Amino acid sequence: MAPKIVDREEKKREIVMAAMEVFSEKGVANxxxxxxxxxxxxxxxxxxxxxxxxxxxxxxxxxxxFTEIGNAAAEVMGRYDDPAEILQQFVxxxxxxxxxxxxxxxxxxxxxxxxxxxxxxxEINRVFxxxxxxxxxxxxxxxxxxxGVDKGTFCSMDTTFTASLFxxxxxxxxxxxxxxxxxxxxxxxxDNFMKIFINGIKKEVVK
Amino acid sequence: MAPKIVDREEKKREIVMAAMEVFSEKGVANxxxxxxxxxxxxxxxxxxxxxxxxxxxxxxxxxxxFTEIGNAAAEVMGRYDDPAEILQQFVxxxxxxxxxxxxxxxxxxxxxxxxxxxxxxxEINRVFxxxxxxxxxxxxxxxxxxxGVDKGTFCSMDTTFTASLFxxxxxxxxxxxxxxxxxxxxxxxxDNFMKIFINGIKKEVVK
Amino acid sequence: MAPKIVDREEKKREIVMAAMEVFSEKGVANxxxxxxxxxxxxxxxxxxxxxxxxxxxxxxxxxxxFTEIGNAAAEVMGRYDDPAEILQQFVxxxxxxxxxxxxxxxxxxxxxxxxxxxxxxxEINRVFxxxxxxxxxxxxxxxxxxxGVDKGTFCSMDTTFTASLFxxxxxxxxxxxxxxxxxxxxxxxxDNFMKIFINGIKKEVVK
Amino acid sequence: MAPKIVDREEKKREIVMAAMEVFSEKGVANxxxxxxxxxxxxxxxxxxxxxxxxxxxxxxxxxxxFTEIGNAAAEVMGRYDDPAEILQQFVxxxxxxxxxxxxxxxxxxxxxxxxxxxxxxxEINRVFxxxxxxxxxxxxxxxxxxxGVDKGTFCSMDTTFTASLFxxxxxxxxxxxxxxxxxxxxxxxxDNFMKIFINGIKKEVVK
DNA sequence: CATGAATGAGATTTCATTCAT
DNA sequence: GATGAATGAAATCTCATTCAT
Numbered sequence: 001m002a003p004k005i006v007d008r009e010e011k012k013r014e015i016v017m018a019a020m021e022v023f024s025e026k027g028v029a030n031x032x033x034x035x036x037x038x039x040x041x042x043x044x045x046x047x048x049x050x051x052x053x054x055x056x057x058x059x060x061x062x063x064x065x066f067t068e069i070g071n072a073a074a075e076v077m078g079r080y081d082d083p084a085e086i087l088q089q090f091v092x093x094x095x096x097x098x099x100x101x102x103x104x105x106x107x108x109x110x111x112x113x114x115x116x117x118x119x120x121x122x123e124i125n126r127v128f129x130x131x132x133x134x135x136x137x138x139x140x141x142x143x144x145x146x147x148g149v150d151k152g153t154f155c156s157m158d159t160t161f162t163a164s165l166f167x168x169x170x171x172x173x174x175x176x177x178x179x180x181x182x183x184x185x186x187x188x189x190x191d192n193f194m195k196i197f198i199n200g201i202k203k204e205v206v207k
Numbered sequence: 208m209a210p211k212i213v214d215r216e217e218k219k220r221e222i223v224m225a226a227m228e229v230f231s232e233k234g235v236a237n238x239x240x241x242x243x244x245x246x247x248x249x250x251x252x253x254x255x256x257x258x259x260x261x262x263x264x265x266x267x268x269x270x271x272x273f274t275e276i277g278n279a280a281a282e283v284m285g286r287y288d289d290p291a292e293i294l295q296q297f298v299x300x301x302x303x304x305x306x307x308x309x310x311x312x313x314x315x316x317x318x319x320x321x322x323x324x325x326x327x328x329x330e331i332n333r334v335f336x337x338x339x340x341x342x343x344x345x346x347x348x349x350x351x352x353x354x355g356v357d358k359g360t361f362c363s364m365d366t367t368f369t370a371s372l373f374x375x376x377x378x379x380x381x382x383x384x385x386x387x388x389x390x391x392x393x394x395x396x397x398d399n400f401m402k403i404f405i406n407g408i409k410k411e412v413v414k
Numbered sequence: 415m416a417p418k419i420v421d422r423e424e425k426k427r428e429i430v431m432a433a434m435e436v437f438s439e440k441g442v443a444n445x446x447x448x449x450x451x452x453x454x455x456x457x458x459x460x461x462x463x464x465x466x467x468x469x470x471x472x473x474x475x476x477x478x479x480f481t482e483i484g485n486a487a488a489e490v491m492g493r494y495d496d497p498a499e500i501l502q503q504f505v506x507x508x509x510x511x512x513x514x515x516x517x518x519x520x521x522x523x524x525x526x527x528x529x530x531x532x533x534x535x536x537e538i539n540r541v542f543x544x545x546x547x548x549x550x551x552x553x554x555x556x557x558x559x560x561x562g563v564d565k566g567t568f569c570s571m572d573t574t575f576t577a578s579l580f581x582x583x584x585x586x587x588x589x590x591x592x593x594x595x596x597x598x599x600x601x602x603x604x605d606n607f608m609k610i611f612i613n614g615i616k617k618e619v620v621k
Numbered sequence: 622m623a624p625k626i627v628d629r630e631e632k633k634r635e636i637v638m639a640a641m642e643v644f645s646e647k648g649v650a651n652x653x654x655x656x657x658x659x660x661x662x663x664x665x666x667x668x669x670x671x672x673x674x675x676x677x678x679x680x681x682x683x684x685x686x687f688t689e690i691g692n693a694a695a696e697v698m699g700r701y702d703d704p705a706e707i708l709q710q711f712v713x714x715x716x717x718x719x720x721x722x723x724x725x726x727x728x729x730x731x732x733x734x735x736x737x738x739x740x741x742x743x744e745i746n747r748v749f750x751x752x753x754x755x756x757x758x759x760x761x762x763x764x765x766x767x768x769g770v771d772k773g774t775f776c777s778m779d780t781t782f783t784a785s786l787f788x789x790x791x792x793x794x795x796x797x798x799x800x801x802x803x804x805x806x807x808x809x810x811x812d813n814f815m816k817i818f819i820n821g822i823k824k825e826v827v828k
Numbered sequence: 829c830a831t832g833a834a835t836g837a838g839a840t841t842t843c844a845t846t847c848a849t
Numbered sequence: 850g851a852t853g854a855a856t857g858a859a860a861t862c863t864c865a866t867t868c869a870t
Contacts (some may be wrong), residue, residue: 029324033844043852048845107324114317118234119383131386161391161399164383165376172379176371178324179338184368192368200407202347242859250835255862370846441739443650447865457831462866521738528731528810531799532648543798575805575813578797580792586793590785594750598782606782614821631856654840664856669841 012050015040016064019057024107028058030113032110059128062112065105066133069097077140083148084202089172090141098174100188106121106178110169138163145201155203162201219257222247223271226264227389231314235322266335266339269319272312273340276304284347290355291409295401297348298377305381306393313385352408362410369408374405378388426464429454430478433471438521442472449481453560463589473542476526479519482545484509491554497562498616502608504555505584512588513600520592553576569617576615583611633671636661637685640678645728649736650680680749683733686726687754690718698761702771705823709815711762717752719795720807727799730792759784766822776824783822790818 017038022031033054037044051057073093081084100107116130141163148154173193177184184192225247230239240261244251258264267360270297280300287293323337348370357359384391391399432454436445445469451458464473487507494500512520530544556575571592587607591598598606636772639661645736658665672678695712701707717807719727762784769775794814798805805813 025325026234027321029234032842037853045846045852045854046850049850053375053844056291095840100371102223103282110317110321110324114234114321114380117314117317118232132384133384147288158391158395158399161395164387164390165400165403168379168383169372169376170379170383172375172377174375175320175374176341176375179341180371183371184365188365188368193366193372196369196372196407200403200405225851236868251861252837252863253833254836256833437674439739441735442652442665443648446863451832458782458865459831459833460829463829467865485690491715523733524735528648528735531728531731532646548797548800572805572809572813575809576817577815578801578804579794581788581812582793582795582797583786584793585796586791587786588633588789589734589792590789593755597785598779602782604777607786609823610786611782611817611853614817614819620753653838665840666842666856666858667854670854674840 006009006126008050012060013064015042015047016057016061019110019207023058023061023111024104028111039113040160055124059124061108063101068132069093070136072097073140073180079136083144083151083153084198087141087146087166087198088190091188091190095174095186095190099177099189104173110175112164116203127145134167141166152200152203157201166197169193208242215257216341219267221259222249223264223268224256227268227311227315230265230268230318231311234263235315235318255311262331265322266331268315270334274310276402277343279304280347290351291401292347292359292406293351294373294396294405298397298400301377302381302393302397305397306384313381317382317385341374344374346371355408359410361408364408373404376400415574422464422599427478429456429464433473434518434522434540437472437475437525438518442522442525457514461533465590470540472529473538476542479516483507484547486551487554497558497565497567498612500558501555501580501612502604505604505608508584509588509600509604512602513591520588524589542579544597546583551581555580560617568615571615580611583607628669634682634685636663636668636671637678637682641682641725641729644679644682644732645725649675649729649732661702676745679736680745682729683749686723691754691757694717694761702775703816704765704772705819707765708762708787709811712814714809715791716795716807716811720798721808727795731799746828755788758788762787769822773824775827776821778822787818790814 015036019031019036022035022039026035031054031088033047035042036057037047040047047057051060056151074089075092076089077086080089090094098109098136112130119125120128138160145157145162145166149156149159170193173189177189215260219386222243224302226238226243229246231241231244238261240254241251243264245263246256247254254264283296283300284293287296305316319337322335326332345367349366351368352361352364352369352373354365356363377400380396384396421430421574429450433445433450436453440449445468447461448458450471451461453513454461461471463530465474485613487504490507492502492504494503512523526544529542533539552574556573557570559576559580563570563573587603591603636657640652640657642658647656652675654668655665656674657678658668661668668678694711698707701710704769719730733751738750740746740823741749759781763780764787766775766778766783766787770780771779784814788817791814794810798810
């Protein structure tokens with residue numbers, strides 16, 4: 001009995017991954033159920049055995065991804081002390097997720113954002129809550145920044161704005177990379193991003 | 208002999224503006240032709256007198272906006288000398304366009320980006336070319352940065368990456384603002400953005 | 415005042431001719447009012463100054479043509495005595511009308527026939543009555559054939575069927591010619607058609 | 622595992638037959654997809670599972686019919702020796718097909734012809750090629766006529782024209798019959814048609 | 829009179845979802 | 850469970866006709 005449940009979850013995951021593939025290529029709005037079914041190598045009707053509808057797949061994709069990246073971030077960030085180093089870790093994890101490990105996901109981030117800023121029905125808003133996700137991130141970053149300010153590493157600042165800028169800038173540079181993958185590689189991205197950002201907020205030492 | 212005289216370009220503009228209103232509220236994919244017709248206060252069929260289909264409206268919206276913002280940027284930026292000041296102008300123009308003057312457009316940027324990173328048919332790619340738009344911006348920024356480096360204001364850097372970061376970060380923070388308009392206002396955005404960015408790339412003076 | 419009326423009739427004729435041009439190229443069903451307007455070099459609305467609707471144009475075209483060919487036939491056929499010669503004249507007039515003088519009309523005969531065999535509303539049936547036109551022709555041919563039988567030129571026959579065959583065969587060979595105009599010319603058509611038909615019905619002389 | 626098994630070809634045939642029914646009543650141009658759906662007893666959307674659009678149905682109807690009549694003709698005509706007898710068989714098969722067995726098809730012939738003489742796009746011209754069909758028929762008839770000439774049964778003639786006349790006259794008399802089914806029956810049609818035509822081309826015996 | 833911009837009724841077409849097998 | 854044929858609601862799109870200028 002137990003293995004049955006594992007199979008079911010595994011199959012859902014397979015379908016979500018297939019959906020992600022198609023979403024990334026055509027965009028969420030232009031993806032038809034038949035496209036997902038074909039990509040998953042299953043029948044159209046079978047999808048409805050595992051998901052209520054297309055929105056449901058999208059929400060699952062959303063949850064799956066942010067759970068994973070959230071877990072990874074929580075785990076890794078806990079291991080460091082220096083605020084600048086923690087931010088660096090955050091950047092590396094994000095970049096690694098979007099560029100290296102989960103290539104297709106990067107391409108649908110925009111669809112997620114686009115959906116995220118609009119009003120939906122109760123059902124979707126409850127689960128698919130981009131604002132909540134970013135609030136969480138922002139709160140973590142705010143704490144790190146405050147820690148840095150307290151420790152005298154960072155200059156005094158509007159931590160809420162700076163946290164938003166950190167997150168926004170990271171997303172934004174990834175967006176640029178999506179459009180022109182040839183302009184720079186992921187190492188350049190991480191290194192230069194951190195250099196400029198940390199430089200921008202660090203306490204100037206008066207000599 | 209003389210039938211009603213209509214300024215076709217003006218009418219097209221009216222329809223595009225009405226479309227923008229609806230796009231910003233529902234998203235491009237969820238907007239129906241009838242929604243646009245109602246918003247424009249015209250009949251369903253009338254839209255087809257001016258546009259081939261929804262894509263055509265979208266492309267016109269794209270062109271209209273980037274022509275305007277491009278013109279505004281070119282005009283204002285020509286008036287300054289100091290690289291840091293020019294960047295500041297660029298930020299202010301962009302922020303002012305997206306937040307103050309052209310409120311609805313900001314909400315559609317995500318749809319534009321989302322479409323922009325995907326492959327389309329020849330026809331669409333020729334006109335709706337996000338990559339080309341950003342290339343143009345990037346080249347302008349690269350020159351400004353290089354100018355600053357040459358003048359000793361900015362530290363030596365990978366100007367291509369830094370330009371991409373500048374543009375990406377600006378878009379990214381605007382994105383954050385779209386989701387949570389209460390977290391900071393446009394003045395805070397411009398000031399702090401510039402402070403951190405300029406600080407991040409300026410030549411450190413050894414004393 | 416009087417010249418006004420002449421102008422009006424002349425303009426109607428112009429529109430009908432323009433319509434015929436387009437009908438022959440695209441088929442009646444696939445012709446749009448705008449096509450006719452463009453072909454006539456007038457505005458779309460102007461057509462409605464002269465015709466109630468598209469059907470009305472079609473009916474006028476029908477009447478115009480069959481009045482003309484009917485007049486021509488009546489006039490010329492009255493000048494001959496010999497039944498075979500009269501039939502020959504009938505063929506020549508028809509061929510000349512469809513092939514030489516009124517080229518476009520031949521191409522829409524099929525649309526006329528196609529419409530002619532179907533039920534329509536009262537209005538159309540009253541004016542656009544293909545059956546009546548053919549009945550008229552048939553009655554004329556029947557009389558000619560009967561005359562020939564009486565005179566001993568033609569063998570005894572079912573004159574109703576033979577008249578139908580004469581008309582049908584003439585239409586049919588013209589149809590073949592429409593599809594392949596290179597296979598034979600109008601002189602060959604007339605000569606051979608008459609030779610075979612007259613041969614087919616003439617009284618065999620026992621020697 | 623195994624969903625409903627449907628013979629796609631059989632279903633396509635059913636839809637084509639239903640379409641034929643409606644076409645014959647209203648004409649191809651005046652037939653709506655919903656009419657065909659209702660006639661076939663299926664949903665509007667189901668048609669699109671089997672056909673791309675109305676043209677596609679029309680083309681399939683064309684192919685289906687001419688394949689059938691072609692096969693029937695080839696089969697039966699192979700069984701006779703005497704040229705006059707073979708022509709008689711050809712007439713009987715055609716008449717039987719159009720009048721007796723495939724009643725509805727006769728009514729659509731005009732739409733087929735009307736479309737057949739016009740230019741279409743490559744795609745349609747390739748499949749829906751009336752000219753090719755008639756060329757085939759004509760070549761067969763030419764051979765039969767030549768055979769008769771060689772054997773001394775038929776007089777010397779322009780076989781290409783005569784073949785066209787044979788086919789055209791047969792179509793033409795059927796057209797007449799379509800308009801006035803009361804004027805003669807199919808037996809009269811076949812007998813008299815052959816009598817007159819054969820008489821018209823046979824070698825005159827000098828006594 | 830002449831016009832063509834505007835219209836909406838009605839056609840075509842798409843596609844998420846259902847459900848019999 | 851798995852399937853894909855069937856569906857019709859809802860979208861797109863067309864075009865004959867009207868009517869203000």
